[in-house]
Amino acid sequence: MPKKGTPEACSNPLIEMKSQDQPQDSGTSPSYPFPEGFLWGAATSSHQVEGDNRFNDWWESEHEGRVPHRSGATCRHYELFREDFDLARSWGHNAHRFSIEWSRVQPAPNRFDNEALRHYVEVVNVLNDRGMEPVVTLHHFTNPSWFARRGGWLSSDAPRVFDNYVERVVQTVGNRARFWLTINEPTVYVRQGYIAGQWPPFKSRGWRQAYAALHNLARAHRLSYRTIHQVIPAPLVSFAHNAPVIEPCRATAWADRSAAAVRDFVLNRLFFRLIGPGCLDFVGINYYTRMVVRSQGNVTNLLLGSVCRAHGHRGQGPFSKIGWESYPQGLFEILQRFGRSGLPLLVTENGIATDDEQVRTRFIEQHLKVISQAIESGTNVIGYLYWTLMDSFEWTDGMEAPFGLAAVDSKTQKRTPRPCVEELKRLFTSGRTEPQAQRFMRSASGSNG
Numbered sequence: 020m021p022k023k024g025t026p027e028a029c030s031n032p033l034i035e036m037k038s039q040d041q042p043q044d045s046g047t048s049p050s051y052p053f054p055e056g057f058l059w060g061a062a063t064s065s066h067q068v069e070g071d072n073r074f075n076d077w078w079e080s081e082h083e084g085r086v087p088h089r090s091g092a093t094c095r096h097y098e099l100f101r102e103d104f105d106l107a108r109s110w111g112h113n114a115h116r117f118s119i120e121w122s123r124v125q126p127a128p129n130r131f132d133n134e135a136l137r138h139y140v141e142v143v144n145v146l147n148d149r150g151m152e153p154v155v156t157l158h159h160f161t162n163p164s165w166f167a168r169r170g171g172w173l174s175s176d177a178p179r180v181f182d183n184y185v186e187r188v189v190q191t192v193g194n195r196a197r198f199w200l201t202i203n204e205p206t207v208y209v210r211q212g213y214i215a216g217q218w219p220p221f222k223s224r225g226w227r228q229a230y231a232a233l234h235n236l237a238r239a240h241r242l243s244y245r246t247i248h249q250v251i252p253a254p255l256v257s258f259a260h261n262a263p264v265i266e267p268c269r270a271t272a273w274a275d276r277s278a279a280a281v282r283d284f285v286l287n288r289l290f291f292r293l294i295g296p297g298c299l300d301f302v303g304i305n306y307y308t309r310m311v312v313r314s315q316g317n318v319t320n321l322l323l324g325s326v327c328r329a330h331g332h333r334g335q336g337p338f339s340k341i342g343w344e345s346y347p348q349g350l351f352e353i354l355q356r357f358g359r360s361g362l363p364l365l366v367t368e369n370g371i372a373t374d375d376e377q378v379r380t381r382f383i384e385q386h387l388k389v390i391s392q393a394i395e396s397g398t399n400v401i402g403y404l405y406w407t408l409m410d411s412f413e414w415t416d417g418m419e420a421p422f423g424l425a426a427v428d429s430k431t432q433k434r435t436p437r438p439c440v441e442e443l444k445r446l447f448t449s450g451r452t453e454p455q456a457q458r459f460m461r462s463a464s465g466s467n468g
Contacts, residue, residue: 049384050449051391058114058152058402059447061107061424062368064159064203065120067411068096075122076167076219077160077414085221088417094409094427097138101145103434106425107408108149110440111447115146116367116404118156118203122163125184136191143195154198154367154404156259157185157243160208160218160414171220173231178238185243189250197255200303200367201243204261205236206286217415224319237293244298257303258294259367262287262357264309264349268327274314278324282312285323301401302357305368306350306386308343340372341413341420347385351393358398366390370406372413372420380439387446405443409434 066072070092081089096103107115123135146153158181162171166180174180185201202208208218209229216223240258247254265283267275311332312324336345350369357364371382387403394400410423418429424443425434 049388050446051388052395053391054394054401056401058365058404059443060112060114060116060151060154060402060404061408062116062154062404062406063096063408063411064118064156065123066090066093066159066161067407067413068094068409069120070095070097072120072122072161074126074164075120075161076164076171079164079167080219080221086218086415088412088415088419090412092429093412093418095432099432100142103408104145104149104151106434106436108151110424110436111444112151113447114152114154114402114404115408116154116156116200117142118159119188120161121158121166121181121184122161124188125163126165128165128169128180131187136188139188140192140195143192147195152198153196154200154365155192155196156200156203157188158201158239159203162219167219171232172235173228174235177235178242181239182242182246186246186250189247194251197253198365199247199254199256200259201240201247201256202236203259204305205233205240205258205290207261209233209236233290234293237290237295240294241298255300257299257301257365258290259303259305260287260290260357261305261307262353263307264346264352266309266311266332267324268311268313268329268332272314274321275312275324278314278320278322279312282310282323299360299362301363301365302360303365303367304353304357305406306353306366307369307371307406309346309349337378340374341416343371345371345378345382345385347382347389350386351389354390354393354398354400355396358393358400363399363401365401366403368404368406370422372416372422374421376438379437380442383439383443384446 066075066077067090070090072078072090077086078090080086094103104115119139120135123132124139125131143153143155166177171177189199209232211218212220213222213225213229213232222228244256247256263286265279265286267279269275311327313327314321314324316325334346334348336347338344350366354364369386371379373379373382383405390400390403405424407422407424409425410418410421410427412418413420413422423437424440425436427434
């Protein structure tokens with residue numbers, strides 16, 4: 020076993036799942052075949068649902084007026100997680116993705132909060148007790164305030180500091196969880212925080228700093244991958260990759276095609292290059308939309324293109340409340356593309372913010388259809404996690420982006436399931452998914468590092 024100081028000490032156990040044909044529903048509603056043991060569920064993140072996460076950089080920014088909304092109590096999921104998981108289980112879910120709030124676990128550089136650690140162990144236990152596979156995210160956009168003040172992800176020792184936190188968490192949770200995501204959407208975090216300047220640490224067009232932060236996030240993933248494999252047997256480790264389909268606005272224009280290719284490299288290839296080979300056991304895919312880009316304007320927009328907001332693009336679908344196009348065929352392209360890595364794929368986020376429940380239900384049906392088609396074509400997709408379980412704090416959109424399978428009354432905290440819940444449950448049931456993920460996931464093969 021390589022020593023802890025060796026950052027490239029990574030291994031790749033693979034998951035094998037065999038597809039089997041499922042009978043089609045005799046009614047008019049769609050029904051799609053999925054592999055035996057397919058993971059169904061939803062995803063959340065700590066700052067977006069827990070409430071009162073007072074020790075991270077987002078909370079500070081909210082109360083300094085640097086972002087337009089405050090998270091406050093949000094969904095009070097820190098207290099209500101049992102009831103929320105009861106709801107999810109009643110909807111047929113057999114998996115759930117959540118994140119551990121670093122700033123709760125480590126509120127000061129040299130102090131870990133054992134009560135917070137016990138809380139997250141209980142979260143995992145409650146999921147397991149309900150027959151739901153825990154998918155644990157270790158970093159979902161927020162950083163402890165003390166970490167941010169010492170330079171955040173620009174600090175040379177940031178990966179080591181993050182790895183110390185990861186080691187404590189994994190030692191505490193142990194083998195109660197098998198699926199681990201080190202970092203959620205590193206390219207989105209860097210773009211919003213170091214290029215657009217809309218999120219902490221509010222750097223605008225700091226390209227060198229953006230690359231430095233992305234490089235440190237890649238180092239952090241490598242270190243954490245190795246640490247997780249050292250602490251628990253046969254874990255399945257990845258990061259959650261935001262994977263947009265990127266197309267040129269004018270297919271015949273060389274400048275647009277070039278800009279689309281450069282943007283695709285930055286958003287869909289660069290982080291994989293930075294982490295290097297052998298540091299993924301599966302690929303976590305967050306898919307929402309496509310970007311149609313046009314080369315125009317300043318130097319940056321000439322090179323990377325700017326997102327074209329015109330209507331009438333090929334195959335254009337409806338737009339969400341926050342301006343994201345629904346483009347389900349793009350998910351098929353993404354799954355086929357990343358499936359060529361030879362690693363299993365887990366859709367760790369996919370959802371739409373809308374007040375139109377017919378649009379939401381159709382969105383889910385269309386994306387599940389293309390997942391089924393991808394599986395039938397030979398792509399090893401092992402699960403689907405909808406974003407999100409319930410309406411929550413959506414960063415600079417606050418509570419104004421209704422992604423949830425349930426609406427949340429901010430005063431009473433009542434969860435009201437949306438109509439799509441029954442359709443999802445029907446699709447889950449028609450897929451003949453077993454209730455316990457452990458029953459059908461095949462053993463990981465290869466070395467465990």
